Amino acid sequence: xLKNTFVKxxxxxxxxxxxxxxxxxxxxxxxxxxxxxxxxxxxxKKVSGVSGSLNSIGSDTMxxxxxxxxxxxxxxxxxxxxxxEGKGSSTAPPALIAGTSQFGPMSRKMKDKEIDExxxxxxxxxxxxxxxxxxxxxxxxKDNPIESLSLQQVxxxxxxxxxxxxxxxxxxxxxxxVKGVWTGRRISLYGRNSASGxxxxxxxxxxxxxxxxxxxxxQPGSASVVQGVTKDNAGIGYSGIGYITSGVRAVPLxxxxxxxxxxxxMANVMTGQYPLARFLYLYVxxxxxxxxQPLVREFLKFIFSQEGQHVVVKDGYLPLPYEVVQKELxxxxxxxx
Amino acid sequence: MTQFWKSGNPFVWxxxxxxxxxxxxxxxxxxxxxxxGLSQFWPSTLAELHLQDGSKxxxxxxxxxxxxxxxxxxxNASQYRLRLKVANRDLYSLDFRWIDESDIQxxxxxxxAIAIERQEWGNFYGYFVGLKKDGETVAADLVDGWPTIxxxxxxxxxxxxxxxxxxxxxIGDINHDLERLRLGLRKITLASDTTTAETRxxxxxxRAQMADLQAEYLDKEKALADFYGSSRKxxxxxVSVDGHTIDIPVYDIVRIWKPNELSVFGKCGxxxxxxxxxxxxxPRESNTExxxxxxxxxxxxxxIIMSIAVxxxxxxxxxYLREYARQGVxxxxxxxxxxxxxxxxxxxxxVFGLGFFIYGLGGTLDQLFFSEALPTPTFGTGxxxxxSLTLALLTVPVVIVATEEGLAAVPREIREGSLALSATKFxxxxxxxxxxxxxxxxxxxILAVARAAGEVAPLMITGVVKLAPALPLDGTFPFLHLERKxxxxxxxxxxxxxxxxxxxxxxxxxxxxxxxxLVIVVFLNLFAIYVRNRLREKLAYSAF
Numbered sequence: 001x002l003k004n005t006f007v008k009x010x011x012x013x014x015x016x017x018x019x020x021x022x023x024x025x026x027x028x029x030x031x032x033x034x035x036x037x038x039x040x041x042x043x044x045k046k047v048s049g050v051s052g053s054l055n056s057i058g059s060d061t062m063x064x065x066x067x068x069x070x071x072x073x074x075x076x077x078x079x080x081x082x083x084x085e086g087k088g089s090s091t092a093p094p095a096l097i098a099g100t101s102q103f104g105p106m107s108r109k110m111k112d113k114e115i116d117e118x119x120x121x122x123x124x125x126x127x128x129x130x131x132x133x134x135x136x137x138x139x140x141x142k143d144n145p146i147e148s149l150s151l152q153q154v155x156x157x158x159x160x161x162x163x164x165x166x167x168x169x170x171x172x173x174x175x176x177x178v179k180g181v182w183t184g185r186r187i188s189l190y191g192r193n194s195a196s197g198x199x200x201x202x203x204x205x206x207x208x209x210x211x212x213x214x215x216x217x218x219q220p221g222s223a224s225v226v227q228g229v230t231k232d233n234a235g236i237g238y239s240g241i242g243y244i245t246s247g248v249r250a251v252p253l254x255x256x257x258x259x260x261x262x263x264x265x266m267a268n269v270m271t272g273q274y275p276l277a278r279f280l281y282l283y284v285x286x287x288x289x290x291x292x293q294p295l296v297r298e299f300l301k302f303i304f305s306q307e308g309q310h311v312v313v314k315d316g317y318l319p320l321p322y323e324v325v326q327k328e329l330x331x332x333x334x335x336x337x
Numbered sequence: 338m339t340q341f342w343k344s345g346n347p348f349v350w351x352x353x354x355x356x357x358x359x360x361x362x363x364x365x366x367x368x369x370x371x372x373x374g375l376s377q378f379w380p381s382t383l384a385e386l387h388l389q390d391g392s393k394x395x396x397x398x399x400x401x402x403x404x405x406x407x408x409x410x411x412x413n414a415s416q417y418r419l420r421l422k423v424a425n426r427d428l429y430s431l432d433f434r435w436i437d438e439s440d441i442q443x444x445x446x447x448x449x450a451i452a453i454e455r456q457e458w459g460n461f462y463g464y465f466v467g468l469k470k471d472g473e474t475v476a477a478d479l480v481d482g483w484p485t486i487x488x489x490x491x492x493x494x495x496x497x498x499x500x501x502x503x504x505x506x507x508i509g510d511i512n513h514d515l516e517r518l519r520l521g522l523r524k525i526t527l528a529s530d531t532t533t534a535e536t537r538x539x540x541x542x543x544r545a546q547m548a549d550l551q552a553e554y555l556d557k558e559k560a561l562a563d564f565y566g567s568s569r570k571x572x573x574x575x576v577s578v579d580g581h582t583i584d585i586p587v588y589d590i591v592r593i594w595k596p597n598e599l600s601v602f603g604k605c606g607x608x609x610x611x612x613x614x615x616x617x618x619x620p621r622e623s624n625t626e627x628x629x630x631x632x633x634x635x636x637x638x639x640x641i642i643m644s645i646a647v648x649x650x651x652x653x654x655x656x657y658l659r660e661y662a663r664q665g666v667x668x669x670x671x672x673x674x675x676x677x678x679x680x681x682x683x684x685x686x687x688v689f690g691l692g693f694f695i696y697g698l699g700g701t702l703d704q705l706f707f708s709e710a711l712p713t714p715t716f717g718t719g720x721x722x723x724x725s726l727t728l729a730l731l732t733v734p735v736v737i738v739a740t741e742e743g744l745a746a747v748p749r750e751i752r753e754g755s756l757a758l759s760a761t762k763f764x765x766x767x768x769x770x771x772x773x774x775x776x777x778x779x780x781x782x783i784l785a786v787a788r789a790a791g792e793v794a795p796l797m798i799t800g801v802v803k804l805a806p807a808l809p810l811d812g813t814f815p816f817l818h819l820e821r822k823x824x825x826x827x828x829x830x831x832x833x834x835x836x837x838x839x840x841x842x843x844x845x846x847x848x849x850x851x852x853x854x855l856v857i858v859v860f861l862n863l864f865a866i867y868v869r870n871r872l873r874e875k876l877a878y879s880a881f
Contacts, residue, residue, distance in 0.1 A: 048555060051512035055718065064838050067623040067804045078504030078561075080512075083802045083822045085719075086836070098696075100718045142435065143405060221835030223843075233405065245841040246420065246433035314458070315623075316430070316838050 037309040040322040044305035046076045052295045053081035055101040058092030059197050061222055061240050062105035062280050065132065068311045073302050080295065089197030096285055097121045102296050104283035107134065107197030107240075118285075127286040129328050130279035131303050133318035135241045135264045136202060137250035137276075139226060141233040146178055148252040148261030151275055154206045157187055157236060161210035166257075173234065190228040190237030191216040198222065201278055202238050242316030266318050280317065286331075297332055304329050367855070374852035377845030378611040380596050380604050383450040383462055385578060386421070386436060387443040394434065395450065395462050395578035396421035397596075404437065422842075424452075424460035428581050432459060432842040446597045449479055451575070454591040456621060459842065461585065466574035469584075486593065489571045493588045500564050503557055506812065511554045513813050518547050524709040615849060624804060624833055625843040629850055634808055635721065635801075635823035636790060636857060642725035642819075643732065643789050644782060650729065651736025651785075652771075652778055658737070659744040660766060672741075679734035687795030690727030695719055695799065715820050719800025721809045722819035727799050728792060732785035739784065743777015744770060779869040783862050790858045793827035801828045826854040 056066050063086030070082035085091075085101075092104030093114040110118075110126065118126045138154060140146060149157075153176065155164030162169070170176060174183030191212060192199040203209065219225045222239040229235040230247030241264050244250060252261035255275045268274040282303070286292055292300070302308045309319040320328070341347070385395045400420035418437045426432055453461040468476040468486055476482025522543050525536060568588035576582045591614075594607050618628025662668045699716035707715040716722075747770050755765040793801075802822040809821045834840070834847040 046558075048551065048558070051515055053713075055713075060836055063803055063832075063836055064623040070804065071623070078508045078512075081807055084804055085802050085822075087797065100714050102713075219835070220831070223837055223840035224835040227834075227840060240838075242838045243840065244431070245839075246431055246435055247841065 037306060037313060037319045038322040038325075039306075041304070041306050041309055041320075041325050044076065044302050044307050047294075047298060050077050050295055050298050051080060053083065054103065054295060054299060055083050055085070055095075056103040056105060057085045057087075057095035057101040058103070058105040058283075059089040059107040059280070060086040061089075061107040061134070061196070061198055061242075062086065062282075064242075065280065065312065065315050065317065066103070066105055068315055069299070069303055069308060072307055072311055073299055076302070077298070080299075082299075088193070088195030089200070090195045092283060093118060093126075096126060096283060099285075102284065102293070103299075105131075106281045106283060107278070108201045109281065110283065122285065122287075124288055126283045127331060129282045129284065129300060129303075129331060130320065130324065131282045131328075132280045132309075132312040133269055133277060133320065134280050135269050135274055135277045135318065136198065136206075136238055137241045137244065137264050138206075138253060139229045139237050139239060139244070139248040140251055141229055141235055142247055142249050143233055144173070144178070144249065145180075145182065146173070146176060146251060148254060149176070150254045150257045150259070150261070151206055151208075152257050154253070155208055155210065158189060158191070158202075158212055158216065158238075159207045159210040160213045161207075163208035163210035185234040188232050188235045189213060189216040190225045190232075190235055191218055192222065192225065192239075193218045193220060196222075198239065202276075205276060206238070240317070244316065269318055270321070292332060300332055301329070370848055370852050370855065373845065373848035375612075375849070377849060378608050378615065380452065380594055380599065380607045380611075382446050383452060383596050384421070385445040385447050385450065386441050387445070388436070388440050389442055390440075393578045394421060394423055394436065396423040396434070397462075398422075399433070422460075424462045425458075425577055425581075426839075427458040428577060428583070432839060448595070448598045450595065450597050451479075451593065452596050453573075453575070453585065453593045455585065456589045456591060459622065459626065459839075461575060461577075461583070463575045463577040463583075466576050466582065468587075469572050469574060471570055486573065486587075489587050490590060490593065493568065493571065493590070496564060496568055496588065500561065500568070503561055503564070507557050508554065508561075510813065511550050511557065515547060515550050515554075518543050518550070520709045522547075527709060616853070620804065622839075623837065624829065625837050625839055625846060629824075629826070629829060629853065631805055631808060632824040632826045632829045632850070633853065633857065634810075635805065636826045636854070637861075638809055639721060639725050639728065639796075639823065639825065640786055640790050640861060642721065643728040644786060646726055646729035647732050647736055647785055648778070648782060651733045651781065652740050654733070655737045655740035655744065656766065656771075659741050660762075660770070675734045675737050679738070682794075683731055683792055684794040684798075686727055686731045687798045689730070690723055690795060690799045691719075694723040694726055699723060718820075719798070719822060720820040721800060721823045724796050724799040724801065724823070727795050728789045731792065731795060732788050735784045735788065736778070736781040739781025740774065740778050743774035743780070746777065747773045775872050776869050779865055779872065783865040783869075786861050786865065787858055790854070790861065791827060793825070793831055796825055796828060801825045803828075803832050826850055826857070830854070 054070075056070075063084060066082070066084045066086070070084060073082065074080060086105070089106040089108055092101075092106045093110060095101040096104040097118055104126070109128065115125055138149060152164040152166050153170060156162050156166040156168070156170040157176075160169075168175070171186060172183065173185045173187060191202070194200075203212065217228065219228060219237075222243045225237040225239045226243045226245055226248055229237045230245065241250065250264045252263040253275050254261035262268040262273045262275075264274055269277040282300070284292070284296060284300070291297070304320075304325045309325070312319045381397045383395055384398055385393060387393055398419050399422050401417055402420075404416040404418050416437065416439060418435050419441075421434050421436055422432055423429055423434050424432055449464055451463060451465055455461060465479045465482070466477075467474045468482055468489065470489075476485045522540060525531075525539055525543075530536065531540070569586050571587040572584045573587055573590065573593075574582065574584055592607070592610065594603075596604075599607070615628050616633070617630050619631065620629060621627035658668060658671065695717060699714070699718070699720075703710070703715050703717040751769055751773065752765055755769045756762070760768070800822050802824065805822050805824045807818070807821060809818050809823050810816060811818070830847055830850050833843045833850065837843040
């Protein structure tokens with residue numbers, strides 16, 4: 001998904017980024033090497049006359065990110081107020097349509113139906129800003145010896161329809177070839193509730209649009225998926241890479257059953273080899289050919305600045321490459337889309 | 338044997354055991370919360386571990402567990418591993434690390450080890466290198482330099498307060514005035530004909546005022562920029578145990594201590610300091626660090642507004658039901674309905690509050706009075722007022738039932754005595770019956786408060802937020818901002834526990850917040866009970 005849309009739209013940017021990152025040592029990024037923000041991204045410049053309050057309603061995955069951006073933005077504009085509500089990506093479009101929020105953070109793209117409803121209300125489409133990169137990780141308990149999984153296996157673990165193509169259900173760790181005491185252990189599944197964009201994304205890309213098993217324990221937040229897997233040594237769950245703790249391990253994934261598996265690190269996400277990478281979007285209501293409200297525009301500029309992307313790193317997600325930042329910033333100009 | 342059953346002893350044992358089990362569970366839970374909630378502030382020692390592969394790690398030991406399915410050691414003993422809080426999140430990404438005990442070569446607790454709590458990135462554990470002012474080293478030795486470090490920490494603390502004052506009050510006021518002027522301007526252009534000389538004059542006036550304020554703001558901003566410039570001048574050079582050097586601006590340091598050298602007394606000082614910050618401070622790092630004062634404030638204010646709304650409503654309804662209505666099928670039906678209302682899931686009330694209060698009433702209010710701010714909603718979005726009203730609806734059955742009980746308990750003779758002295762029915766009710774029923778009403782309020790303080794589900798859709806930048810009560814006119822969103826302890830627990838990215842480090846925070854919520858509920862209840870007892874005493878006197 002990421003590779004498709006991403007490479008199509010910013011082919012050159014991506015190839016470049018891939019080149020830059022392939023030079024770096026391909027160590028496990030989340031165990032020590034720090035992700036760096038592209039130095040070419042400009043530092044945020046304060047403008048005068050910005051004040052007021054902002055509302056953000058949407059994704060809970062991006063809850064912290066929005067809060068941290070709000071804190072960072074407040075350093076420049078001490079009395080700008082940003083209120084963040086995060087109950088799931090599906091709550092973003094209705095709030096944008098009702099005008100109760102200026103920002104709709106979503107961890108997935110808007111569905112056609114949601115875009116239609118927005119268009120019906122305003123006569124134009126909402127503007128999607130890709131603000132950060134996230135890789136969805138499949139977590140297992142830290143003692144679990146499993147080396148890698150293919151998406152087809154992930155599908156057979158989580159789905160009852162097995163649209164990925166495997167014939168047999170995978171119910172125990174032994175079915176995945178894990179030896180010793182693990183052979184007989186039943187796999188215990190942790191997932192998200194259906195309002196979450198993570199739920200939708202995982203269903204579409206890891207389950208090949210199939211259906212989840214009824215035994216998936218649906219959790220109210222990404223952190224509780226990780227907590228569940230930490231406490232349950234036969235557990236497996238999915239969440240954004242930002243939620244990793246020392247109690248769990250992110251399993252390397254491969255696209256095809258016989259393909260090579262890639263661990264979740266910046267290099268693999270950038271080249272599109274890690275199969276479950278996605279953009280974290282911020283939707284705004286921007287009338288074509290009209291400038292954005294100054295407050296909203298400045299907030300977005302802050303997100304796409306050196307400081308804003310540092311916040312992304314701080315929250316455990318992956319920052320955008322310079323070229324993508326430029327492309328997103330262009331969307332802010334009046335008249336462009 | 339039959340005798341034994343008939344004696345009733347088994348029943349006594351059964352009831353006693355049930356009570357004991359309940360008490361045990363409650364005490365156990367409270368003790369767990371107390372222990373986990375209070376222990377997180379204790380500054381434990383920093384251990385430096387030298388591993389077999391030659392690397393070094395430093396951190397607080399948080400946990401020790403047996404490694405499952407591991408090969409037993411030399412003497413057939415189980416293998417263990419430690420969970421170490423290594424902090425230094427900016428260097429290692431994760432706050433915690435598991436280390437097998439078999440990998441440890443040597444375990445030290447070096448006295449010069451330093452722990453620093455920072456505004457950002459969490460704690461830093463490491464060693465002192467030097468204190469630099471404007472790039473020049475002013476202290477290079479830890480022992481001699483310590484007073485200098487503390488002095489500069491104090492200096493920076495004062496600077497922080499000044500910056501905060503400028504940001505919050507000075508610039509805050511300017512921004513508030515600007516916003517008011519902007520809205521006033523919009524109101525004029527929306528409402529009246531802009532071609533008349535009068536309105537033009539008005540608009541020009543407002544524009545001029547705005548320009549003045551803008552100039553004032555620029556002045557303040559310049560001062561602020563100077564302050565921020567000097568905030569970066571003093572830096573503390575530190576080195577982590579694995580050799581990363583890092584410069585921490587003293588301005589960013591919350592507190593600094595030497596955990597391995599501190600006496601118990603000194604540790605108590607740090608402990609109390611941390612506890613104080615937790616209760617009175619603002620949250621940092623998207624709520625996983627710092628204090629939770631805004632959440633405490635929001636919770637208490639929510640409960641107070643709810644009480645103000647629920648008591649008149651509930652009491653009046655109960656008075657009509659018990660005193661005026663003709664007792665019959667209808668009243669019975671209403672009573673059953675009220676009792677059933679108490680059993681409706683709280684989220685249903687939330688949905689009702691969203692539909693009726695926020696979109697319905699709030700939307701209309703915005704259209705009528707705040708049209709200049711649209712499309713940004715003022716009352717047409719969740720806020721503390723709507724949340725309080727929703728909770729008031731949720732708890733009104735409790736108040737009605739308790740008040741009715743209180744009214745029913747007033748002896749018939751007292752009413753008849755009053756009526757016999759030629760008081761009207763209203764006078765009897767107002768002067769005699771209601772005061773006697775006061776303890777019952779307060780019992781209802783106590784139950785309502787206890788229920789409301791712990792409720793989270795309906796709040797989530799009526800205005801609670803993860804981080805509210807301003808309190809609903811502050812120094813800017815009109816002081817009480819009922820339309821503002823707010824933070825709440827219950828939601829804070831949910832959010833930090835289930836949704837914070839750094840959940841491992843945030844879990845102790847969940848326990849502390851739970852503890853605080855318990856304390857607040859107990860405190861609110863104790864207060865109401867105290868008032869009730871006072872009233873009872875007073876009534877006892879007046880009866881004679």
